[in-house]
Amino acid sequence: MKSRSYLASLLVATALSSCSAAVKKIDHQTAVGAWDLTTLLSGCGQNQIGIGYLVCRMPEEAQAKDFSIEVHAPPNLVCDNHEACVHFKIFYPDGRPTFAGSIPKGQSSVEIPWTGLLDKESFELSDRGFYGVSVTVDYKGPEGLPLKSYSSGYVFLHVVRKDYVSLSDSGGEDENFVWTWKSKTNQTVKMTTGARVFVSQK
Secondary structure, eight states: OHHHHHHHHHHHHHHHHHHTOOOOOOOSOOTTTTTOOOOEEEETTEEEEEESEEEEEEETTOBGGGOEEEEEOOSOOOOSOSSEEEEEEEEOTTOOOOEEEEEETTOSEEEEEHHHHHSSSBOOGGGOEEEEEEEEEEEEOGGGOEEEEEEEEEEEEEEEOTTOOOOTTSTTOOTTOOEEEEOTTSOEEEEOTTOOEEEOOO
16 A cells, blocks of 8 residues: 555656656747737736736726736746746836836746836826746756746736726717628627727627
8 A cells, every 4th residue: 555655756756747747849930039019917807828918907006916817938947046946027108116026936827916017005196017037937848957938028007087988898889879780800899989999700
């Protein structure tokens, strides 16, 4: 019985070590070198990861504590730092000092509340803008050499006036729609004279 338990523990340990082994294949094309945006971002009520950018549309005076952004990266990394192999910086559109953080080892993402980013309780119209995100991944390459991977992206925070009612989530049912048509992508598009719009899923 003990031998079975020992064997099971050995297999688990072997599997974990193989998942965290040093990288053997190096990609000689880099996203940053090609000016591509590939930082993995999610949040602001969206349930999927975006590549390179994230759009956050918030109503004025909405509670910032109810929303956050997430930065994603591989969890099975080997590096010399005992706490984290992934570090990131968020650059503010108004030029204030950057927000810095990291993803703990063994985790594939970290959540950053908007209260921490904005240092305030609610969103204001002046908060809107492009927040640059830079991510550095430390890892061990062939022969255990310490290497780095870089990516960049943007979070676009758009704050709308509190009395504004968006129709993008209306389901297409609103008396103000005056134009309706089918797009080339076979989606139903509706628009008001005030340019409030609805676009259906395919």
